[in-house]
Amino acid sequence: DQQVKQNSPSLSVQEGRISILNCDYTNSMFDYFLWYKKYPAEGPTFLISISSIKDKNEDGRFTVFLNKSAKHLSLHIVPSQPGDSAVYFCAASGNTGGFKTIFGAGTRLFVKA
């Protein structure tokens, strides 16, 4: 049972355009959401997060949107750059003690120059 789903295994975007990566979750107990970025042969690195008390968090070119009623979040990258090409993992965690972080399967983003 996948509690965190990234239904698009890959996404291709032209440089300078917007990249939108989507993530759906099933457990309403999740209240904190994170995006990680992974380059080949490296471990994932934290990118941006959002608490369930917010519906938007912005950090430079990266914005995460949260729609709690739809149990959906998305990561927007504007403008996309070739260096953004990587695998992006969505992750969710809950406030209940011991509620471990659950990762999605990842979406591979290709930004074409």
Next chain:
Amino acid sequence: GAGVSQSPSNKVTEKGKDVELRCDPISGHTALYWYRQSLGQGLEFLIYFQGNSAPDKSGLPSDRFSAERTGGSVSTLTIQRTQQEDSAVYLCASSRTSGSGLTDTQYFGPGTRLTVL
């Protein structure tokens, strides 16, 4: 400061052999996680340690897998009698605590690529 380190970076072994993978977390981080990523798959949770509490082993796929964390720092993941399906990248992560909020941001090591022939 130093990040999470893992060794070896690559390990090739024969089916049936035992392997040990090592993780050095960031100093002061009380929570330590092991994940694996098989080819084309997402991050599969294996086990996590939080301070002196009993580890959460709910993600270990079989009793051939075990992990220890000595002195609340270094961790070793052991796979006994390796099988070809164990081939994957094994990732270790640490965080300041285990829970929700900013303290749950995990810092990952580069991983160990295990190949079982």
